[in-house]
Amino acid sequence: MTGNEIESRQGILATLARIPLGQVSTYGHVAKLAGQPGKARYVAYILKNLPSDTEIPWHRVINSQGKISFPHASEKYQEQFDRLIEEGIVVPLSKRAQEEFLWLGN
DNA sequence: CAGGGGGCTAAGG
């Protein structure tokens, strides 16, 4: 493996870790903030393979449409939905809610 | 090396 692989991965994880409680971000935006525009799917891949006991707030990442990227009827959808509710966020996000809760970085 | 498929996205019907 190359050092770049580790860096790119760590960079994304570091960015994810900074998403504030009470706010959400999108796959594409996280990639961008991590200095890796265009790697939205890579962000998704990383999230998918996180250990179950991770500290990373995976539930604070939704898609560019302001929705949860899981089938509406799935367990995962329900878990993410519940976690967001706990933090005061209701998805799908309305246009106005996006302006208010979408994390744009520091 | 080829194919298939993902927690994606922007653009068009």
Add this chain to the structure above:
DNA sequence: GCCTTAGCCCCCT
């Protein structure tokens, strides 16, 4: 609002 298409990056077979 829905669905398709094309582009994207990375992983697994």
